[in-house]
Amino acid sequence: MNTVKNKNLFFLILVAALGYFVDIYDLLLFLIIKNKSLANMGVPADEITGTGLRLMNWQMAGLLIGGIFWGILGDKKGRLSVLFGSILMYSLANIANGFVTTIPMYATFRFIAGIGLAGELGAGITLVSESMSKENRGYGTMLVAGIGLMGAVAAYFVGDLFEWRTAFFVGGGLGVLLLMLRIGVFESGLFENMAIKDVVKGNFFMLFSDRKRFFKYLNCILIAVPLWFIVGILVGIAPEFGKALHAKDVLDNGKGVMFTYIGISLGDFLTGALSQLFKTRKKIVYLFVTLSFISMLVFLLTTGWTATNFYILCVCFGIFTGYWVIFVTIAAEQFGTNLRATVTTSVPNMVRGSLILVTLLFTWLTGIVGIVNSALIIAVVVVALAYIALYNLDETYGRDLNFIEK
Numbered sequence: 001m002n003t004v005k006n007k008n009l010f011f012l013i014l015v016a017a018l019g020y021f022v023d024i025y026d027l028l029l030f031l032i033i034k035n036k037s038l039a040n041m042g043v044p045a046d047e048i049t050g051t052g053l054r055l056m057n058w059q060m061a062g063l064l065i066g067g068i069f070w071g072i073l074g075d076k077k078g079r080l081s082v083l084f085g086s087i088l089m090y091s092l093a094n095i096a097n098g099f100v101t102t103i104p105m106y107a108t109f110r111f112i113a114g115i116g117l118a119g120e121l122g123a124g125i126t127l128v129s130e131s132m133s134k135e136n137r138g139y140g141t142m143l144v145a146g147i148g149l150m151g152a153v154a155a156y157f158v159g160d161l162f163e164w165r166t167a168f169f170v171g172g173g174l175g176v177l178l179l180m181l182r183i184g185v186f187e188s189g190l191f192e193n194m195a196i197k198d199v200v201k202g203n204f205f206m207l208f209s210d211r212k213r214f215f216k217y218l219n220c221i222l223i224a225v226p227l228w229f230i231v232g233i234l235v236g237i238a239p240e241f242g243k244a245l246h247a248k249d250v251l252d253n254g255k256g257v258m259f260t261y262i263g264i265s266l267g268d269f270l271t272g273a274l275s276q277l278f279k280t281r282k283k284i285v286y287l288f289v290t291l292s293f294i295s296m297l298v299f300l301l302t303t304g305w306t307a308t309n310f311y312i313l314c315v316c317f318g319i320f321t322g323y324w325v326i327f328v329t330i331a332a333e334q335f336g337t338n339l340r341a342t343v344t345t346s347v348p349n350m351v352r353g354s355l356i357l358v359t360l361l362f363t364w365l366t367g368i369v370g371i372v373n374s375a376l377i378i379a380v381v382v383v384a385l386a387y388i389a390l391y392n393l394d395e396t397y398g399r400d401l402n403f404i405e406k
Contacts, residue, residue: 016144017147020148022178024148027352031257032159062111063115064118064353067345074123079127079130079191086119087179091176095172097110098165118345125141125328137329138272138275145324146268155257191337206405217347220347227292229378234300234317239251239253255307257314259314260315265318265322272326275397281395282330292320296375327348332401334394336403338404362374
């Protein structure tokens with residue numbers, strides 16, 4: 001009996017990890033190939049950065065909407081409904097992305113792909129968290145995030161070796177294969193027990209109807225905003241920072257993203273293991289937010305970067321922001337079963353979507369104080385908010401997840 005259960009858990013973790021692998025592949029593929037694809041479509045060189053940021057914002061807007069939609073569906077119809085529906089939408093949108101010929105078409109399919117991808121991580125983490133013991137669930141979520149984040153490495157090599165349209169086709173094909181693999185996955189027992197009860201399920205507005213619950217939700221989001229500031233801004237537009245910091249070489253943002261996500265994968269394993277070893281989520285996140293801030297300052301206050309030194313820093317960026325797995329686990333552990341998928345699916349996408357506000361603020365400040373000072377200001381703000389948010393959250397290590405939000 002235990003052997004069968006262990007095999008089922010292993011298969012569940014594998015499927016969730018591969019879903020996150022595809023999620024990260026697509027999210028980072030665009031950052032890696034955007035310049036190449038936009039140049040191929042005839043966008044003038046001086047408009048590529050601005051156009052790329054706008055397209056990224058469309059993708060992030062899709063993630064925001066999808067995070068809410070799939071989360072509600074996961075609490076109302078089950079975690080498996082999200083695993084199947086989200087990957088199907090993503091696959092079709094990504095294949096369509098390989099055929100775009102205009103910027104509006106590009107934006108449309110980035111938006112739809114964003115909606116599809118929004119369900120992957122949250123549904124997977126929710127399912128794994130609810131299916132494992134409270135003592136060991138940290139190891140399960142650690143494996144999901146650690147393995148899944150290697151999708152960034154795959155995105156870099158596919159984006160580098162193949163024509164950009166082919167890279168999108170590969171992503172769509174991976175999604176179709178994963179869809180077939182998911183046929184054998186089982187539903188969460190906690191959800192099945194909750195589904196037959198007369199309780200409100202997946203009501204997104206419940207997160208705003210109670211002051212304590214709302215701030216708990218907001219704090220879950222704020223603790224991870226520094227991660228996406230690093231990935232989307234500091235590494236995402238590294239060539240521009242390289243010019244401002246008088247870099248000796250061109251800082252390739254594609255390679256930078258790859259090395260950052262190698263670091264995040266290592267960091268997820270490290271922070272996940274440390275949280276299990278020391279039996280705390282919050283203290284580990286405090287430590288790694290601090291290390292993230294130090295790495296930001298090192299980058300922005302140093303001139304004369306070489307490409308090699310920058311890529312080494314990117315690995316450090318990744319390791320220090322590798323608390324992503326703990327952040328998602330904290331979100332899952334904060335809320336009851338009837339809201340857990342809504343929260344766990346929407347929170348990571350709210351974090352990703354926060355990049356829209358960060359990008360707008362960064363663009364505005366850059367025109368006033370320059371690119372480096374703008375980044376320094378935002379770094380201080382997002383890290384300060386993360387500290388405050390983390391202070392206000394409860395420690396959730398070892399929490400029993402069998403409870404309902406009233």
